[in-house]
Amino acid sequence: MTFFFTIIAFVVALGVLIVFHEFGHYLVARWCGVKVLRFSVGFGRPLLSKRWGKDQTEWVVAAVPFGGYVKMLDEREDAVPPEDLMRSFNRKPVAPRFAIVAAGPIANFLLAIVLYWLLFMVGVSGMKPILGPVTPATPAAFAAFEMGETITKIGTEPIASWQDVRWLLLSHAVDRSPAVTVEALGQSGETIRHQLDLSRIDADDLDGDFLKKIGLSSYLPPIKPIIAQVIPNSAGSRAGLLAGDEILAINGREITLWEELVEKIKASPGIPLVLEIQRDKTAIDIEVIPDTINENGEKTGKIGIGPQIDHDELEKLLIEVNYPAGTAMILAIKKTWETSVFTLRMLWKMVAGEVSWKNVSGPITIADYAGKSAQMGLASYLGFLALISISLGVLNLLPIPILDGGHLMYYVVEIVKGSPLSSRATEIGQQVGMVLLFTLMAFAIYNDVSRLISG
Structure with a gap:
């Protein structure tokens, strides 16, 4: 049952993310006067197919669910009737083509903003940021953290829950910040300021629960050995x-x-x-x-x-954070931006060798997280969808040929030089892009299998 639940949660997540991404392309293509021939969720043999609309666009659900596409009228692919030439994608100026291609990733970011907005309004449950036992001979111990303190601020950012602690310290740990100011309330109510040194956090320490490497843990009530x-x-x-x-x-x-x-x-x-x-x-x-x-x-x-x-004692440590609609929207935009920037930083540090490639996850790990988040409740699942939607948006904006970002790179070159790239240059770029993408996929699947083997 758990296996099938995981598969269903994964397929639903893929479906939602792909539909939003491709619908971004579709909608802007229509606004720009480009005729759309097919809207496909998935690749390969069509399982469901129906023609709809004035242009009789073919709407398809295909056999292989890992992706999708919007096929537009284009002289480079098929013969175009004379009456439809002006509705061909390749006949449009570079600005509309740029907008159509960029619309897919932008749709993923907009989806993440909407999901975070709903979560911040309805309320996000979490643990109070109270410290449990501090591990000796760790950065937290050297910074004189003590069990029972409540963290209130990291740098200039206020802290509402333990999730905030993890997110902000992870952001600083990636940069190996030598002095992160952490404010906390002692058990007597006094304000305590700690200087946490994260400069010695290794790339491999970012895997799994990196807070243990720092020496911090969330407080839990004592549990008897029953x-x-x-x-x-x-x-x-x-x-x-x-x-x-x-x-x-x-x-x-x-x-x-x-x-x-x-x-x-x-x-x-x-x-x-x-x-x-x-x-x-x-x-x-x-x-x-x-x-x-x-x-x-x-x-x-x-x-x-x-x-x-003792669930009564555990309930006392839980907190639910929610905000008015306006504040929630600002926080949702901020969260989406910060997560996008963090994803790019992690990718750059992987390329530079500062962060382990073991952090790259493939479909098996994503499916596992989809199932686990769905089992934890709707709020966790929506948060998972928002995070994956941002990752999909960022990935598609990378300047790799065959991805949306690669096409946008071509259009920037076209704007600069005043004419499109030659078909030969485009073909070489597509081949390079395929190699890069398959290499990334190989890393991701290798990491998935390694996680399965290591438990």
Whole structure:
């Protein structure tokens, strides 16, 4: 069920993003007087097809869903009847052609703005920016952060939730900022200013939860080592653990928190552990051998149990942030702009070798995120759609031939030199663009497979 739910969430996301992108091309083409022959969602063999409108445009849903296209009347592709020559794409001046091509990525940015606007108005749930335990010998420890502080500002930006903390520190970490000013409220209400040094954050540290590398974590209420769930066919299930069991000790060493249990199990892949269990007021010993799994390239232990959580205490740490319509629109535009700029910065740093290419994700990872965000609720799924829509817009604006950005680059050259590029130059550019795009796709798919293998 989870697999099919993920596939459905992924297909819906692709459909929405492709339709908006291609509809941008379609709408501006019509405004510029260009005849549209086909609007296709997907490539390859048509599954559904219908002609519609004054021009009898063919609307198609095709077999391969990874993309789409708008086919316009063009003398370079087919013979054009004399009465339609002025409606041919290639006959239009460079300005309308530029606008038609740019309209696709712009539509993706507009979609992201609308989605963020709705989210900011309805409200975005998150964790309060309260610090949990600070890891020793990390940048956060050297900056004297302490558990229980509430972060209120990073640089000049106010902080409303833990998501804000992660986003802003990630932006600074990419630049390896040597002194990021972080304001916080101490548990007594006093204002504390920290100088956080991120200059030693490596490119590989940006993978996964980079906040752990910095030494920061979100505060969670203490969780007792009481089992609420045992996954079938897991190490815990095979050993005979049951929901309701309270773990008192591991190998004779007393534990009082769930985190202590997790740390010991993770550090013991394939190593027998004797758990002292209290079950129905009776103490018993159970031996369990943690399964060995790969996590970020490292072997760790896992026994497949979940904790009993005090949801009332957890609710106290949640916060919902919403804004009036006008403020929400300003914030949505700002969020879309900042995310677009950040994406470009990451791409540039990858090219420069300052950031690992492991950050590039392909269709498998995107599908996984689509499924997970959809399971978390509509707000998370809409946020995912906005982020992917921005990524699609930025990717298509890159000056790579065969992408929209490549065509825009051709038009800029045409404006400068006063005439279009030769067909030979365009053909060479298309070949180079195909190589670059397939290389990028190969990296993305390789990273997807590596993530699957490493868990």
